[in-house]
Amino acid sequence: MASTSSEARLPVAELLRTLIRFDTTNPPGSETACSEYCRDVLDNAGISANLVGDDPDRLNVVSRLPGRGDAPPLLLYGHIDVVPTAAQPWDVPPFEGRLQDDYVWGRGALDMKGGVAMMMDALIRAHQTGVSLPGDVILALVSDEEAGGNTGAAWLAQTHPEMFEGVRYAVGEFGGFSKTYRGRKFYMVQVAEKMGCHVQAIARGPGGHGSLVHRDTAPTRMSRFLVKLDRTPLPFHVHPVTRMMIESMAGQLPCADGSFLRLLLNPAFTGRMLRRMGTVGREMEPLFRHTANATVIAGGEKTNVIPSEVTVTLDCRMLPGYDAEDLLGELQEIAGPDIELQAIRFEPKPWVLNMGLFDTLSGIINEQDPEGVSVPMLMPAGTDGRHFATLGIQTYGWMPMNLPADFDFLKTIHAANERVPVSALEFGSEALYRLLQRFHD
Ligand SMILES: [Zn+2]
Known part of the structure; x- marks a missing residue:
C-alpha cells in the first residue's frame, strides 16, 4: 500500500x-x-x-x-x-x-x-x-x-x-454539496436530522379453515390499512429548520419564485405546492412530515389456515422534536380501530440545534464560491x-x-x-x- x-x-x-x-x-x-x-x-x-x-x-x-x-x-x-x-x-x-x-x-x-x-x-x-x-x-x-x-x-x-x-x-x-435550483447555487448544510422509529401494526381477525368462505379477515384488514396509508399523507408540519431552509432559499430567488417557494410554509398549501414542484417536491416532502413505509409483512404459516393475526413493520422517520406518541396518533387516525399500533424501536435522542458555527461556514463558502448561498438543511434520514x-x-x-x-x-x-x-x-x-x-x- x-x-x-x-x-x-x-x-x-x-x-x-x-x-x-x-x-x-x-x-x-x-x-x-x-x-x-x-x-x-x-x-x-x-x-x-x-x-x-x-x-x-x-x-x-x-x-x-x-x-x-x-x-x-x-x-x-x-x-x-x-x-x-x-x-x-x-x-x-x-x-x-x-x-x-x-x-x-x-x-x-x-x-x-x-x-x-x-x-x-x-x-x-x-x-x-x-x-x-x-x-x-x-x-x-x-x-x-x-x-x-x-x-x-x-x-x-x-x-x-x-x-x-x-x-x-x-x-x-x-451536506455541504451544492445544489442548483432555478439558476442559483445553494450549499446545503445539515443542521438536524430526522429520527427513526419502527412501528408495528397488528391486524386481528377470525381464523379458520381455508376451505370455507371468510370475509374481513386479519389479512384483509391489514391490506385495507396499507392501501389507506399509501393514499393518505401524514399531516404536514413546518419544522423550524425547514422554515430556515425555505426562507433562505426564497430570499435569493427572483421575487415571484421566492413567493412561490414560501407558500410551502403554509401547511394548508404545502401538499399542493409539493405536487406542483414535481421531482424537487418529492425530494422535499419528507422535510415537511413524518414518513411511514411498510417494509416487513408477516402472517400466516399454512396455506389452508386463515391467520388470526397479521403484522406489518413500518419504517417511520420523524421530524426532530416530536415523540413516538405524536406519530402513533397520526397513524391511528389513518388506521382506525381495526389496527393496533405500537412503537417497537424508538430511542429518543436529544435534539440539539445551535447555529453558532453556521455563519463561519457560510463565509468560507462565499470566499471560495461568491455565487454560493449556504442554507440550513434537515436531513430526512439518520x-x-x-x-x-x-x-x-x-x-x-x-x-x-x-x-x-x-x-x-x-x-x-x-x-x-x-x-x-x-x-x-x-x-x-x-x-x-x-x-x-x-x-x-
Ligand atoms: Zn454516509
Missing part, C-alpha cells in the same frame, strides 16, 4: 483512490485495514492517531491535534464503511478507485470516503504548514455508520465520552450525528463540494457509478483547511 512521506502531501484525489480500494462494504464492514492505512497516513505526516474499538475487525481511528485553547475542541468525523454494490450496473469496477474524466469513481467517492479524504488532507496540511488552531481538533474516522454505528460512533459516544469532552461543534456528513448529539454536540453536515449544476448528488450516492469531481475534493479540502483556522468565530 502506498505511503506518504512527511514532506510531500498526497493529493486528496490520490488519497481517496486508495481509500476506495479497501472494500469496506457493510455488512460486514471489516474496516480495520482501511483504518490502519488512515492511521499510517496520519502518523507519517506527524499526527499521532490511535485505533480504538471493541471489534478487532471494525476499528476506528481517533486523533487529536492540540490547539491554542481559545475555542472548544472541534470534532471532525467521517465514516469509512460503504453500502453494498451488488446487483448495480456499474460502468467501472466499484473498488478500483479509477481516475477518469477528472472524476474519482468508486463506492464511497461521495458517501463518504471523499469527505474522509478531505478531512485528512485538511488536517495534514494544517499540521504541516504549522497553522495555529483556535482549539484542539479531534478527528474520528468511524466504522459502521451505514448499519447504525454500533462499532463506530455509537460505541465511541457511549464508551468514550471523555474523548469528546467540551466539544460543542462537529463537522461531518451529510446519520452518526445522532450519536454525538447525545453528548450535546451539534453536527454540521458539511463536506463542501462545488458540483456541476447537472450533477445529481442525491441520485448518485448509494447508486451505481458513484463518483466525485477532483475539483470538488480540492474545494472541500480547502474549505475545511480554512475552517481549522477560524472555528472560534
